[in-house]
Amino acid sequence: MQGLKARLNRIYLGCYPTEASNQPGLRMRINRVILGGILLRFLFMPFTAHNDFLSEHIRVYQIAEGINLFPSFFQFVSHYMDAFFMKIMMPLIPNASQVFVPMEGGITTIEIGNMLNFVDSPYIFRTLFMLKVPYLLLEIATVLLVLKLIGQRKYTMAFLKFWMFNPVIIYAVYIFGRYEIYIFFLLALCLYFGIRKKNIYLAGLFLGMSVVSRAYTFFLIPVLFILLPQRIKDKIIFILFTALPILAVFGFHMTYPGTRTVHGLEAESQFLRFLFDYSLIALGGFKLQLFVLFYLLFLAALLYITYSYKIKGKGAVNLIYPDSQLTMVSMFCLIFFLIFYLTSPSAAQWFSWFIPFAAIIICRHSKYMGLFYLLIVAWFFFWLFNSDIGVFTPYLFSPIDGTYFHQVAENFKLQILSIKFGTTVSVETFINFFRTAYSAIIIWIMVLLGKDIADQLREAKLGDH
Numbered sequence: 001m002q003g004l005k006a007r008l009n010r011i012y013l014g015c016y017p018t019e020a021s022n023q024p025g026l027r028m029r030i031n032r033v034i035l036g037g038i039l040l041r042f043l044f045m046p047f048t049a050h051n052d053f054l055s056e057h058i059r060v061y062q063i064a065e066g067i068n069l070f071p072s073f074f075q076f077v078s079h080y081m082d083a084f085f086m087k088i089m090m091p092l093i094p095n096a097s098q099v100f101v102p103m104e105g106g107i108t109t110i111e112i113g114n115m116l117n118f119v120d121s122p123y124i125f126r127t128l129f130m131l132k133v134p135y136l137l138l139e140i141a142t143v144l145l146v147l148k149l150i151g152q153r154k155y156t157m158a159f160l161k162f163w164m165f166n167p168v169i170i171y172a173v174y175i176f177g178r179y180e181i182y183i184f185f186l187l188a189l190c191l192y193f194g195i196r197k198k199n200i201y202l203a204g205l206f207l208g209m210s211v212v213s214r215a216y217t218f219f220l221i222p223v224l225f226i227l228l229p230q231r232i233k234d235k236i237i238f239i240l241f242t243a244l245p246i247l248a249v250f251g252f253h254m255t256y257p258g259t260r261t262v263h264g265l266e267a268e269s270q271f272l273r274f275l276f277d278y279s280l281i282a283l284g285g286f287k288l289q290l291f292v293l294f295y296l297l298f299l300a301a302l303l304y305i306t307y308s309y310k311i312k313g314k315g316a317v318n319l320i321y322p323d324s325q326l327t328m329v330s331m332f333c334l335i336f337f338l339i340f341y342l343t344s345p346s347a348a349q350w351f352s353w354f355i356p357f358a359a360i361i362i363c364r365h366s367k368y369m370g371l372f373y374l375l376i377v378a379w380f381f382f383w384l385f386n387s388d389i390g391v392f393t394p395y396l397f398s399p400i401d402g403t404y405f406h407q408v409a410e411n412f413k414l415q416i417l418s419i420k421f422g423t424t425v426s427v428e429t430f431i432n433f434f435r436t437a438y439s440a441i442i443i444w445i446m447v448l449l450g451k452d453i454a455d456q457l458r459e460a461k462l463g464d465h
Contacts, residue, residue: 015144019153026153030160034140037164044174045132046125048396051115053177054100057131058108060086061100070256071108074271076249077186077213078179085134093127112390116402124399128177135173138185145188146356149196149326150363159363163355168376172352175396180352183217186210187356194228194238195325203228204241211242212249215271216340216353222299223336226306227329274344290343298339302332305457321364321456330360335449338442348383348391351376365452371445378438385430389413 013021020026056079059071063083072079090096099121102108110118121127143163150159163169172180186206194203207224210217221242229235278290321327337354340346362369383392390396395409419427 017147017151017153017156019151020147020156023153026156029157030147033157033160033164034143038136038140040165041136041170041174044170045136046129047400048175049115049119049128049177049399050396051110051112051390053128053131054115054118055108055110056179057082057086058100058102058110061096062102062108064090070252073249073253074212074215075179076252077209077245078182081182081213082131082134082179086131089130089133092130093123095121095123096127099127112395112406116398116406119399119402128399132174132177135179135181139169139173139181142181142185142188142356145185145192146360149188149192150360155363158366158369159359162359162362162369162372166355166359166376168352168379169355172349176349176391178349178352180214180349183210183214183353184356186213187217187220190224191326191329194224195329200229200234200238201241204238205244208242208245211246216350219295219336219340220333223302223332224329226299226302227325227332271350274346275340277345278343291340294339294343295336298335305453324364326360327364330357331449331453333357334361335446338446342439342442348379348387351379361449368445368448371441371448375438375441375445378434378441382431382434382438385416385419385427385434387413 016027016030020030056075059068059075060079060082062068062071063079064087070076086093086096093099099118103110103114118124143160147156147159150156169180172178186209190203190206190210193199193206203224207217207221211221221239225235225239225242229238275291276289279287321331334354334357337357341351341354358368358372362372387393389406389409393409393412394405396405398405398409417427419430
């Protein structure tokens with residue numbers, strides 16, 4: 001018994017950063033913040049969901065029951081992770097076969113009417129809570145994994161507080177009900193093995209799995225390809241292992257009966273379609289997509305500062321934060337997300353994608369905290385005025401009372417749309433104002449990040465001389 005107790009204690013302590021495992025006081029502070037965040041999530045888990053939650057879990061149910069093993073390409077791994085947990089939870093959802101049923105013709109994208117039928121289920125609170133428990137478990141695992149990467153005590157609490165009480169993550173994962181945390185977990189594993197363990201094989205494998213969990217991580221491949229592996233041989237290994245999960249899912253897609261051809265892959269991701277919405281009209285009527293332009297300029301700048309010169313035999317980018325490769329990687333990943341939000345439209349829940357990297361930057365540079373909270377406030381008001389009935393209104397609480405909250409949401413939206421001051425200021429003015437505000441804040445943050453990078457490079461060059 002004593003041996004088992006000692007083994008369990010080692011496992012428990014191993015979950016914390018090294019400093020915390022030796023300091024009970026720090027562990028207690030970490031536990032309090034995490035527990036506070038968990039209790040906050042408990043307030044929403046059983047009572048909120050968007051139509052997408054039902055749509056996604058109909059596909060997940062089909063996987064769990066072997067009805068359709070290939071419902072999606074870009075959410076393949078996320079759906080299978082959900083299906084694994086749903087299979088475990090099934091005894092606690094006695095009416096699963098009645099509520100996770102596609103519409104006629106096998107359509108799994110659910111409308112408001114279908115959602116209202118779903119929330120009338122007598123087991124709705126239990127169902128929502130149990131199906132969100134995996135999100136909570138993997139979020140805690142992700143937080144502890146990143147804390148291990150951060151390592152230093154002085155950065156621990158700032159990271160934890162920004163993450164655990166962040167309204168964007170709570171909205172996207174526990175109110176809207178999306179599986180974004182699965183992707184954060186896979187990216188955290190990629191960084192953990194790529195930075196801490198120097199295991200390029202597993203780092204590439206988890207990055208590839210994240211791509212077939214959510215399409216946006218595809219655009220992180222060039223960034224991490226440049227930053228994580230140092231030698232050419234390692235870069236080749238990294239990209240090959242990144243490609244393995246993508247090719248495996250693609251092969252399954254092409255061979256599984258009833259799936260669509262490769263030409264249908266792009267249509268599965270709203271994200272990919274949104275990338276090309278904003279464009280400039282050049283001479284001769286040529287359209288230049290803003291995201292493509294700025295993304296390529298970003299990669300060119302990253303390549304330039306990495307390979308244009310070396311200091312003591314190391315690429316310059318590795319000296320931006322020589323004591324923390326995690327900070328350096330997070331900084332450039334964060335810049336990618338800021339470029340995306342600036343140059344393309346996005347869904348409200350997608351705003352959660354930058355939070356993990358912002359939390360890592362904030363714990364090292366507190367000056368960014370106020371700016372990120374300003375950005376969150378601008379995001380909130382933009383979607384308050386720009387949302388349809390289902391995305392950012394009381395409708396998300398329809399599991400409590402579907403008819404009531406749907407009516408409240410309709411009235412709420414009508415009142416928002418009727419806002420007008422005089423003859424010139426209408427709801428469109430508010431939408432444009434807050435879109436401009438959060439675009440300006442993004443540019444401000446990017447300028448500060450660029451200045452920090454330049455200052456670090458300047459210090460590294462002076463130190464070399």
